[in-house]
Amino acid sequence: MKDAEKLRRRRLVFYENDIKDINATLEGLLKVSKAKAALLIDIDGHLVTKRGETASIDITSVAALVAGSFASTKQVATLLGEPEFSVLFHQGKQESIHISLIAERTMLVIMFDDSTTIGMVRLYANEVSRKIEDVLNRNASTEPELSSDLGGEAKNKLEDLFKGQ
Amino acid sequence: MVQINFAAREINCKVVYYGPGRSGKTTNLEQIHATSPKPCVGEMVSIATETDRTLFFDFLPLDIGKVAGMQVRFQLYTVPGQVYYNATRKLVLQGVDGVIFVADSQRSMMEENTESLLNLYDNLKENGYDADSIPVAFQWNKRDLPDILSTDELQRVLNPKGLPASEAVAFKGIGVIDTLKSIAGLVLDRLMKEYGGAAKDRQAAPGRPGTPAPAPPATTAPGQASPTGAAPPQAQRPTSSQPAAPPASGPQPAPFSPEVHRPAAAVPTQPKPGGPPPSPVVAQPPKPVIAVEAKPPAPQRTAAPSRPEPAPARAIPHAAQKGRGKADRNKWVLWIIIGSVVVITALVYVLITVMSN
Numbered sequence: 059m060k061d062a063e064k065l066r067r068r069r070l071v072f073y074e075n076d077i078k079d080i081n082a083t084l085e086g087l088l089k090v091s092k093a094k095a096a097l098l099i100d101i102d103g104h105l106v107t108k109r110g111e112t113a114s115i116d117i118t119s120v121a122a123l124v125a126g127s128f129a130s131t132k133q134v135a136t137l138l139g140e141p142e143f144s145v146l147f148h149q150g151k152q153e154s155i156h157i158s159l160i161a162e163r164t165m166l167v168i169m170f171d172d173s174t175t176i177g178m179v180r181l182y183a184n185e186v187s188r189k190i191e192d193v194l195n196r197n198a199s200t201e202p203e204l205s206s207d208l209g210g211e212a213k214n215k216l217e218d219l220f221k222g223q
Numbered sequence: 224m225v226q227i228n229f230a231a232r233e234i235n236c237k238v239v240y241y242g243p244g245r246s247g248k249t250t251n252l253e254q255i256h257a258t259s260p261k262p263c264v265g266e267m268v269s270i271a272t273e274t275d276r277t278l279f280f281d282f283l284p285l286d287i288g289k290v291a292g293m294q295v296r297f298q299l300y301t302v303p304g305q306v307y308y309n310a311t312r313k314l315v316l317q318g319v320d321g322v323i324f325v326a327d328s329q330r331s332m333m334e335e336n337t338e339s340l341l342n343l344y345d346n347l348k349e350n351g352y353d354a355d356s357i358p359v360a361f362q363w364n365k366r367d368l369p370d371i372l373s374t375d376e377l378q379r380v381l382n383p384k385g386l387p388a389s390e391a392v393a394f395k396g397i398g399v400i401d402t403l404k405s406i407a408g409l410v411l412d413r414l415m416k417e418y419g420g421a422a423k424d425r426q427a428a429p430g431r432p433g434t435p436a437p438a439p440p441a442t443t444a445p446g447q448a449s450p451t452g453a454a455p456p457q458a459q460r461p462t463s464s465q466p467a468a469p470p471a472s473g474p475q476p477a478p479f480s481p482e483v484h485r486p487a488a489a490v491p492t493q494p495k496p497g498g499p500p501p502s503p504v505v506a507q508p509p510k511p512v513i514a515v516e517a518k519p520p521a522p523q524r525t526a527a528p529s530r531p532e533p534a535p536a537r538a539i540p541h542a543a544q545k546g547r548g549k550a551d552r553n554k555w556v557l558w559i560i561i562g563s564v565v566v567i568t569a570l571v572y573v574l575i576t577v578m579s580n
Contacts, residue, residue, distance in 0.1 A: 071228075126270075207415070208293075208412070209415060
């Protein structure tokens with residue numbers, strides 16, 4: 059298989075039904091684990107979906123930085139002879155983050171404070187990861203439908219956006 | 224990789240600004256951040272050293288609005304330019320959808336440009352990409368400085384296949400948006416092509432190497448970007464050394480050629496008695512001069528031009544292989560022990576049977 063074909067198959071496509079199921083799963087997780095927020099991001103740092111208290115956080119930046127951190131840690135793991143560290147945990151004085159890899163293409167990021175414990179979060183994160191993996195694998199081979207001249211329209215949009223520059 | 228989220232009606236693309244240290248990658252992002260309408264651009268995140276040199280990456284999300292019913296977002300990253308940071312540069316390239324190569328037009332920087340471009344090719348390959356399929360656009364930056372190479376020379380050495388290129392003075396914002404427009408179009412065209420979208424004649428327009436388009440691709444002067452992002456037709460093909468364009472029956476993605484000419488043979492470097500002249504202060508971004516001292520030693524720069532392969536990049540596969548080798552050895556030892564135990568047990572059993580008879 060050519061590299062381009064491999065990349066195409068690994069492309070990240072998420073459908074409305076998938077996201078609905080994932081959102082329901084994340085809401086259940088927040089309820090039982092008492093975590094503050096949960097994000098699903100892809101390994102390239104794009105946000106897939108979010109649930110919980112995220113209004114005060116720059117989620118786009120968090121997603122990019124978490125993905126960078128995960129990629130960096132993966133290289134450290136490789137140097138130690140491990141394929142990857144599939145779970146990361148960053149502990150702060152009040153806020154902490156638990157990150158787990160799902161289906162090798164997305165990451166579940168759970169943000170929590172001292173109203174719950176890392177044990178509780180980890181327990182439910184494992185369970186939720188399996189459910190989300192099932193959802194992601196369910197439609198992995200479905201082709202998306204895009205039927206427009208995206209490139210040309212995007213350039214026109216940029217022309218409008220930066221008019222006069 | 225492009226993320227298509229049909230639930231949120233979003234398309235997310237990752238564009239990486241690549242190039243040698245101090246070529247103006249971060250300045251490009253700063254200009255986009257400064258000039259974009261505020262609802263469209265998010266906060267710029269910079270992971271930099273104390274001397275403002277990029278350590279891991281700079282990050283800027285740019286939302287260009289709805290295109291064909293989908294919200295299109297570009298996530299713009301820069302890489303650290305210094306040779307020393309190759310491991311992190313390679314990480315930032317993971318999942319890339321398009322690359323803008325920011326070259327420093329100064330004659331004295333040509334070797335660094337070439338080295339960085341070869342390094343880009345190596346890192347794309349090591350990340351599992353077919354380098355020809357990744358859209359690449361070039362930006363010839365610092366066009367306001369004295370002692371710069373002509374765009375023809377830059378094209379000939381760094382961009383022999385004539386991929387889209389723009390002239391720029393990034394710290395003044397000149398040419399920054401032109402380059403962004405070029406790569407945005409290329410990335411989304413490629414996305415459409417992969418999904419079998421309708422054929423677009425635009426893709427065979429001048430500026431696309433690898434197509435039999437009659438007009439040559441070349442550098443877009445600042446402020447002269449055509450609506451399609453292709454080079455203006457009056458521009459001249461910079462060199463006769465360009466490879467013959469293969470016949471194409473349909474739209475072609477923007478192929479990226481690693482065929483960079485070696486600086487020793489191709490760069491018309493002029494000896495400068497008394498060393499290189501100092502760059503005019505007015506033309507440089509306000510970065511502290513002391514930052515140069517923070518640059519880690521780069522032995523490759525003084526050596527004969529060769530494809531740079533810094534140690535961290537090699538160490539990774541080596542360590543993994545070592546780990547696998549050890550595991551295989553342990554497996555064999557285990558099998559030998561099990562075999563020996565079985566044989567000894569059988570011998571003891573036979574011996575006991577013989578003795579009892």
